[in-house]
Amino acid sequence: MGKLDRFSDKKILVVGDVMLDRYWWGDVTRISPEAPVPVVRITNDTFAAGGAANVAANIAGLGATPILIGIVGDDPEAKELSTALEKQSVSSSFLSSSGTRSTIVKTRIVAHGQHVVRVDREMITPLSENEQAAITDVFSSHIDSADALLISDYNKGLLTGNLLSDLIALAKDRDIPVFADPKGLDYSKYAGATMITPNRREAIEACSLNEGGDDVVELAGKMLLDSAGVENVLITQGEKGMTLFRRSGHPFHLQATAVETYDVTGAGDTVIATLTVARSSDFTLEQSSALANIAAGHVVQQVGTSIIYRDELEKLFAESLDDQTSEIALTFAV
Numbered sequence: 001m002g003k004l005d006r007f008s009d010k011k012i013l014v015v016g017d018v019m020l021d022r023y024w025w026g027d028v029t030r031i032s033p034e035a036p037v038p039v040v041r042i043t044n045d046t047f048a049a050g051g052a053a054n055v056a057a058n059i060a061g062l063g064a065t066p067i068l069i070g071i072v073g074d075d076p077e078a079k080e081l082s083t084a085l086e087k088q089s090v091s092s093s094f095l096s097s098s099g100t101r102s103t104i105v106k107t108r109i110v111a112h113g114q115h116v117v118r119v120d121r122e123m124i125t126p127l128s129e130n131e132q133a134a135i136t137d138v139f140s141s142h143i144d145s146a147d148a149l150l151i152s153d154y155n156k157g158l159l160t161g162n163l164l165s166d167l168i169a170l171a172k173d174r175d176i177p178v179f180a181d182p183k184g185l186d187y188s189k190y191a192g193a194t195m196i197t198p199n200r201r202e203a204i205e206a207c208s209l210n211e212g213g214d215d216v217v218e219l220a221g222k223m224l225l226d227s228a229g230v231e232n233v234l235i236t237q238g239e240k241g242m243t244l245f246r247r248s249g250h251p252f253h254l255q256a257t258a259v260e261t262y263d264v265t266g267a268g269d270t271v272i273a274t275l276t277v278a279r280s281s282d283f284t285l286e287q288s289s290a291l292a293n294i295a296a297g298h299v300v301q302q303v304g305t306s307i308i309y310r311d312e313l314e315k316l317f318a319e320s321l322d323d324q325t326s327e328i329a330l331t332f333a334v
Ligand SMILES: Nc1ncnc2c1ncn2[C@@H]1O[C@H](COP(=O)(O)OP(=O)(O)OP(=O)(O)O)[C@@H](O)[C@H]1O
Pocket: 198, 199, 200, 236, 237, 238, 239, 240, 241, 242, 256, 257, 258, 259, 261, 264, 265, 266, 267, 268, 269, 271, 292, 293, 294, 296, 297, 300
């Protein structure tokens, strides 16, 4: 029996901005006669779950069950998103469909393997009262059986301050831990959360600090603990790893594990998904962060995927436990 088998009976409510990641692959044979731009002839198109939908896909990859709550339009892209989710064993049936919105789509045009341009279609308007009520309804019908609430905020209008405080209060009433990947400048909207996971730039901006040396991360972590009303802060730092700030004790730093990276997008999604599933499975915050760190280190080395699977994590975990001097072995020894 694997040490991560206990992930499998966990149910995680994922609320956030869902989107469709679309890729148009092609080649360039000429410059347009209409403007000095290349003409890309599309030879293939692929799509994948993005934003909160990618977080949910990571949770399913880890063997837990995500209940994905968010809003899409009534359009072909919503169907593509459902198809992408289905492939990752995530149900799209808890998503709300709005007749007045369009599904958020990020289209990457890739010619000869080179990313040429990205085209975004998004409508960043706050939810209407009816839309908000629909989200709260689905949420309320699942909260009693959930092990954790994960908020995946991409600042696309779903998570109004209003909705956030309602959802966090409902979770806290039931002693359900809340993990939020934050956006914006005012993190007090996540007050009550167990943990927020900004990256370095986001944390620095939210604290109105200037980009500087390594101590700026330490300063930001402490400031967020003081001002945001959250219990813990995990600041991810790309190739420099991540640092956990708790109410008591020194900052706990984890070195990045990846040596060579191919695609770092989506690493933050893997971090919050792994952290939430691990913490819900009774690993400590430190152990859960260490697992999230190896999971993210693995996905950034993969070409064409930003999802961690439980078997892969189990293997990496076992290997690092074998090396008694590894950070994860040390984290699990205490
Ligand atoms: N270049 C890298 N080298 C090694 N590890 C990396 C690298 N980039 C990311 N990671 C791993 O992924 C984690 C999260 O990365 P990062 O801090 O870039 O998050 P992020 O900016 O939220 O990512 P994104 O928003 O692109 O999903 C890091 O803490 C680290 O473990």
